[in-house]
Amino acid sequence: MSSPEHKQKIWKLIKDIKVGMLVTNDHDMPRARPMHLVQEEYDGTLWFFTRRSAEKVFETRQDHDVCLSFSDQEDGVYVSLSGTASLNDNPDLIEKYWNPFVAAWFPKGKDDPDLTLMEIKIHMGEHWKANESKVYQLYEIAKANFKKNATPDMGENEKFGH
Known part of the structure; x- marks a missing residue:
């Protein structure tokens, strides 16, 4: 779990990306598909509309464990979130999260x-x-290649939870 401050940090990173890749297990093989966020805030749960008849629904009934990844290469943001899915x-x-999209x-x-919400x-x-x-990142990579036992300083990295 994470603190309220950390949840706000995660939300700040993913809220503008909007689309995350949901990874489920399809007969013991990972499978990813894009999912669009519908909420305006994050409290530790992510919400997505889906069809009850969608394969991802059957896959999450077999194995509730899922992973969501968000990335914005332009801003250098990458987020991986693991949790449990349910309908x-x-x-x-449904009324709260309904929108024209x-x-x-x-x-x-x-x-x-056939409409339902997937709660993760x-x-x-x-x-x-x-x-x-990006220029600084390239500099860091070049510097690390010239120095022995050096790695590039690419910014912030943080794990949370288990």
Whole structure:
């Protein structure tokens, strides 16, 4: 688990990326697909709309453990989050997170019987954030190649959870 401050840090890193790759187990093989965030804040749980009939739903019923990865190469942000997935049909939550983007994918609306929310409770993760420009990063890589036993300083890296 992480502190409220750390949750805000994670949210600051992923909120503008919006799309994360959800990794599930498909018959013991990892499988990833893009998922679009629908929330405006993060408290340790991530929310995504999905179809109840989607393969990812069947995969998470077999194995609740999932991983989500977010990346923004331009800003040097990389986030990996691991947690457990479940479905949530709470109409208040569906109303809260409903938006025009979601409506485009679900033309039958909020009452579509195939519509559900995937709730992912995050247990652990890791993030990387480059603190400097690409030019500086290239300098750090070149410097590390010339010095023995040196590694480039590419910025911040932090693990949390288990």
